[in-house]
Amino acid sequence: MRWINVEHTPEIKGNVTIPGSKNSSLALLAAALLTDESVTLLGIPNISDFRVICQMEKEIGCHITIDDAGAVHINPNSINHTSFDPKKSSSIRTGYYFVGALLAKFGKVSVGYPGGDNFVSRPIDQHIKALQMLGATFTFHEDYYEVEATELRGETIYFDKITSGGTINIMLAAARAKGTTVLLNAACDPEVSDTAILLNKMGAKITGAGTSTIKIVGVTHLTGCTHQVIPDRLIAGSFLMAAGLATGSVTVNNVIPEHLGSCISKLQEIGIAIVEGDQSITAYATGKLKATRVRTGMYPGFATDLQQPLTSLLTQAPGKSIINEQVYPNRFNHVQQLARMGADIDVRNGVAFIKGKTPLKGTNVHVSDIRAGISLILAGITAEGKTTITGIEHIERGYEDAVAAFRSIGVKINVLESDDVSTEDLLRDVL
Numbered sequence: 001m002r003w004i005n006v007e008h009t010p011e012i013k014g015n016v017t018i019p020g021s022k023n024s025s026l027a028l029l030a031a032a033l034l035t036d037e038s039v040t041l042l043g044i045p046n047i048s049d050f051r052v053i054c055q056m057e058k059e060i061g062c063h064i065t066i067d068d069a070g071a072v073h074i075n076p077n078s079i080n081h082t083s084f085d086p087k088k089s090s091s092i093r094t095g096y097y098f099v100g101a102l103l104a105k106f107g108k109v110s111v112g113y114p115g116g117d118n119f120v121s122r123p124i125d126q127h128i129k130a131l132q133m134l135g136a137t138f139t140f141h142e143d144y145y146e147v148e149a150t151e152l153r154g155e156t157i158y159f160d161k162i163t164s165g166g167t168i169n170i171m172l173a174a175a176r177a178k179g180t181t182v183l184l185n186a187a188c189d190p191e192v193s194d195t196a197i198l199l200n201k202m203g204a205k206i207t208g209a210g211t212s213t214i215k216i217v218g219v220t221h222l223t224g225c226t227h228q229v230i231p232d233r234l235i236a237g238s239f240l241m242a243a244g245l246a247t248g249s250v251t252v253n254n255v256i257p258e259h260l261g262s263c264i265s266k267l268q269e270i271g272i273a274i275v276e277g278d279q280s281i282t283a284y285a286t287g288k289l290k291a292t293r294v295r296t297g298m299y300p301g302f303a304t305d306l307q308q309p310l311t312s313l314l315t316q317a318p319g320k321s322i323i324n325e326q327v328y329p330n331r332f333n334h335v336q337q338l339a340r341m342g343a344d345i346d347v348r349n350g351v352a353f354i355k356g357k358t359p360l361k362g363t364n365v366h367v368s369d370i371r372a373g374i375s376l377i378l379a380g381i382t383a384e385g386k387t388t389i390t391g392i393e394h395i396e397r398g399y400e401d402a403v404a405a406f407r408s409i410g411v412k413i414n415v416l417e418s419d420d421v422s423t424e425d426l427l428r429d430v431l
């Protein structure tokens with residue numbers, strides 16, 4: 001069994017180079033299947049979700065190699081079927097992108113229901129509605145669903161709810177549909193724009209990505225190309241927040257500061273000084289934090305994926321902070337664990353009321369989703385003594401080597417592994 005130990009670290013200082021975005025990479029890896037030529041993706045992080053996608057693509061006959069420089073070369077011209085193993089595809093969220101990417105070309109795709117992090121309800125009704133409007137039919141089985149279409153035809157589609165995954169998925173499907181698709185109330189996330197940029201390099205005709213109206217003129221043929229994935233704004237935001245849990249400073253390099261606009265503003269509001277460079281951001285801890293109110297929202301709103309690390313930070317801000325989780329109102333798996341460390345947080349109807357400043361104390365805690373894991377590492381930085389974190393495979397879904405990155409800014413953190421310690425031993429008083 002493997003676990004992470006974090007020890008109290010009063011001062012942190014250093015630089016972190018931010019890897020490619022997980023959420024963008026998962027979309028780009030599927031988008032590459034829309035052509036029959038080779039697509040090269042640069043900067044894809046070697047995280048466990050990427051490895052699952054590689055296995056899934058190989059399973060349908062796609063050829064994928066990773067060269068010594070880390071570039072991922074995808075050649076889909078040998079795909080020989082489009083039925084994915086339900087269990088494997090259900091271990092990640094974005095199996096649904098294979099529907100968007102493969103339907104126009106193959107007419108039929110079967111894939112497991114979306115997995116990924118479990119915040120109780122993560123519907124895909126908007127994906128289904130939009131694909132049906134393009135001409136697809138769905139058959140739902142116990143462990144998987146099948147989607148069929150003799151032809152996809154462009155349509156004007158209004159999303160009842162802004163969805164980043166839904167917007168990307170329908171862009172993929174519409175890229176090779178007949179005629180023009182217009183997406184209204186589309187997500188504006190940088191990951192949507194990044195996917196559109198790759199698709200346009202491949203010969204797609206997409207305009208408006210990054211705004212709430214996207215137009216896709218379907219084409220019959222897409223070509224190979226090379227594309228660099230955007231940096232992970234969510235990892236960058238987590239490291240900037242780490243600065244506030246100690247004294248010192250953290251610089252994140254290889255970032256697009258404009259992607260972190262709402263995060264930077266909030267950090268400044270709570271007393272963290274921020275200096276932006278062209279491709280870097282430095283956070284200086286002033287030693288004094290201020291309580292705040294935050295409402296999560298779709299981009300450019302405050303990202304729900306940064307809500308959990310922010311919760312840890314706000315436990316150290318004197319006064320009452322309020323986090324209103326509007327995107328996933330049940331996304332509070334981390335709160336119970338923070339409470340075990342001494343945090344005073346009350347969650348009611350999707351709103352967390354945080355009383356600070358509470359001294360945190362290291363103990364055994366368990367991670368149940370990626371960002372909850374990061375929030376517990378951050379809490380461990382400020383907590384007295386040692387924080388032992390189990391369930392670290394969730395962190396590894398999205399962070400290539402979180403421990404090395406935290407060590408590079410001086411955090412006293414280690415991964416431990418032992419066959420003599422069982423999960424039950426460490427979790428006995430946790431679950």
Ligand SMILES: CC(=O)N[C@H]1[C@@H](OP(=O)(O)OP(=O)(O)OC[C@H]2O[C@@H](n3ccc(=O)[nH]c3=O)[C@H](O)[C@@H]2O)O[C@H](CO)[C@@H](O)[C@@H]1O
Nearest residue numbers: 023093122123124125126127161162163164165166327328
């Ligand atoms: C792999 C990936 O990119 N994951 C990110 C993506 O997830 P994901 O793409 O799954 O999230 P969405 O943007 O689709 O969800 C946004 C909101 O729309 C709702 N919704 C979504 C789809 C749908 O068909 N019906 C519906 O009601 C969701 O319940 C949520 O309230 O965006 C989330 C919101 O920024 C992030 O937390 C995830 O890290």
Ligand SMILES: C=C(OP(=O)(O)O)C(=O)O
Nearest residue numbers: 093116117305370371398
């Ligand atoms: C929720 C997340 O990922 P996924 O959508 O892949 O579950 C996340 O990245 O925080």
